[in-house]
Amino acid sequence: MKRTLAAFSLIALALPVAAADPAVPYPEGYRDWYHVKSMVIEEGHPLFAAFGGIHHLYANAAAVAGYKAGSFPDGAVIVFDLLEATRSGNALTEGARKVVGVMHRDASKFAATGGWGFEGFAGGDRTQRVVGDDAVDACFACHAPQKDQDYVFSALRD
């Protein structure tokens, strides 16, 4: 029994303190998720400075269920994958990744921002967090009016 307890303590010490960590995790494997929709934001658009380029939205299985139900369960994750859009020869092609934006549902952990954790990873680099503690001003201020859609702008299409 003593040995078992000692082993358990060692394991417990080695575990990250996930429950006390408010950070939104990097969305591992999101490129394999469901492609919801895409859009191009061009110069002159009010969101160009923040979101200029071509973006794709990806949803994990829980988020796909959430779109269908009209409210999202804990564990739902939506990714806003923003790439440069390069215009050449009357075509727009995808360039470098600008940011991986994330909405991560955890109703109790992120209660202050509608139950969603918000984060952005500059260039898709999981170490370059651009939102951090600023989610209320940097993200939720714009998402709050979408309350009837559980704070989400996008919707499924065929």
Add this chain to the structure above:
Amino acid sequence: MKRTLAAFSLIALALPVAAADPAVPYPEGYRDWYHVKSMVIEEGHPLFAAFGGIHHLYANAAAVAGYKAGSFPDGAVIVFDLLEATRSGNALTEGARKVVGVMHRDASKFAATGGWGFEGFAGGDRTQRVVGDDAVDACFACHAPQKDQDYVFSALRD
């Protein structure tokens, strides 16, 4: 024994004659497949008449393996999903589906066109085939120079 043979004959009669059918099947469930990449083709581009709009490429698991290997196994399917691109307020948004283009790998069945069957479904309607027997002129003429990439134009990106 007689009864078994009789039963077999009935089953055989009820089966579609898949082996003798050159038609490329509609790619059921392709919206759940891997999103490879996207592009916008605008007015003035030489392919605008055929492919103007925003298109997304989707690959089934065999096609994803094919992209990685540089050659595609039988059963690999790539979908070219073309939607209207609507410009408004300095943004491009997705509109109605124009065509679901398909490349379906079956090296022996489609030997005349590089081992790929080509089809297009107008408006995404599985009954509206726009290529049919015309794959050599309508599709393969442009794909043939891509022989070193197994006749595929697109490539995986991050």
